[in-house]
Amino acid sequence: MKTILITGATSGIGYEAAIVLAKEGHRIVMVGRDKAKTERCVTEVQAKSGNDRVSYLLGDFASQKSVRQLAADFRAQYDRLDVLVNNAGTVFNERSVTGDGIESTFATNHLGYFLLTTLLLDIVIKSAPARIVVVSSTGHYRGTMDFDDLGFEKGGYGIMKAYTRSKLANVLMTRSLMKRLEGKNVTVNALHPGAVATSIWQGAPKWTQPILGVVKSLFMISPEEGARTITYLATSPEVEGKTGLYFEKNKPRTPAKLARDEAVAEQLWTRSEELVRPSA
Ligand SMILES: NC(=O)c1ccc[n+]([C@@H]2O[C@H](COP(=O)([O-])OP(=O)(O)OC[C@H]3O[C@@H](n4cnc5c(N)ncnc54)[C@H](OP(=O)(O)O)[C@@H]3O)[C@@H](O)[C@H]2O)c1
Numbered sequence: 001m002k003t004i005l006i007t008g009a010t011s012g013i014g015y016e017a018a019i020v021l022a023k024e025g026h027r028i029v030m031v032g033r034d035k036a037k038t039e040r041c042v043t044e045v046q047a048k049s050g051n052d053r054v055s056y057l058l059g060d061f062a063s064q065k066s067v068r069q070l071a072a073d074f075r076a077q078y079d080r081l082d083v084l085v086n087n088a089g090t091v092f093n094e095r096s097v098t099g100d101g102i103e104s105t106f107a108t109n110h111l112g113y114f115l116l117t118t119l120l121l122d123i124v125i126k127s128a129p130a131r132i133v134v135v136s137s138t139g140h141y142r143g144t145m146d147f148d149d150l151g152f153e154k155g156g157y158g159i160m161k162a163y164t165r166s167k168l169a170n171v172l173m174t175r176s177l178m179k180r181l182e183g184k185n186v187t188v189n190a191l192h193p194g195a196v197a198t199s200i201w202q203g204a205p206k207w208t209q210p211i212l213g214v215v216k217s218l219f220m221i222s223p224e225e226g227a228r229t230i231t232y233l234a235t236s237p238e239v240e241g242k243t244g245l246y247f248e249k250n251k252p253r254t255p256a257k258l259a260r261d262e263a264v265a266e267q268l269w270t271r272s273e274e275l276v277r278p279s280a
Contacts, residue, residue: 006085009056010032012200012226013198013223021083022049023051061113081130084117084124086116108166109163136192145264191229
């Protein structure tokens with residue numbers, strides 16, 4: 001039985017992954033940001049999986065204080081973490097900044113992953129063989145990385161520009177983590193879940209909603225199907241020892257050229273460390 005923490009477990013593919021992994025008999029820690037909703041999801045996952053070792057912790061990935069509290073709460077209650085699934089993600093129609101002063105998409109989708117992962121890394125290493133799963137997107141192929149304007153203050157904000165940058169950051173972080181985990185028997189892999197009919201695009205402009213409704217029903221896969229690459233990377237013996245890769249449909253795929261750039265990955269790591277420093 002593995003201890004598996006899943007962020008963004010209250011909706012979409014994170015929720016469905018929680019059900020599948022609970023059915024496999026693991027101890028699941030579902031992370032949500034709303035207490036009532038998260039408690040409801042835990043009850044549902046327990047009922048659907050027949051596994052009562054499903055619990056929850058709360059954390060808002062747009063707040064570094066909250067992510068630190070989440071990591072502290074995890075440490076207080078658990079002594080091992082075999083699989084960390086970084087999945088919570090969102091989009092913002094308008095540019096906004098978090099209470100930490102960072103553009104909200106980058107803060108939530110990238111720095112949230114980065115901070116939680118680095119805060120829990122020692123427990124993951126202690127639990128080896130262990131795995132870290134990073135939910136990115138095929139959108140990362142279109143992502144850009146401008147370290148002089150990470151938050152689109154100068155360059156002009158766009159919902160997709162911000163989202164694809166954050167998802168590129170997910171793949172770059174995977175690469176940097178792989179290097180740091182060498183010899184530690186902890187793997188880290190990124191993935192695209194497919195185009196999945198979930199709530200994520202509720203944050204897109206209102207005028208796109210009718211179009212999205214049609215696209216969802218005609219072309220998108222279900223959240224159950226979307227969860228498959230997560231659960232595959234989390235527990236399948238087929239990927240044992242495989243690390244630093246980017247997967248689509250349970251197959252490794254070469255990520256974007258920029259996502260393979262060592263110097264960019266290292267620069268992002270250093271900048272992320274600076275941005276999550278408590279005094280930053
Ligand atoms: N759907 C797709 O087509 C697609 C494609 C490529 C990649 N992805 C990636 O898949 C992941 C999951 O997305 P999804 O499609 O399943 O979307 P979803 O149904 O909207 O689920 C997103 C999850 O993230 C949580 N979340 C969002 N902002 C948060 C915050 N500030 N703090 C804590 N939790 C937060 C949500 O919590 P609430 O329940 O409280 O809202 C929810 O549990 C994301 O990383 C996304 O980028 C999705």
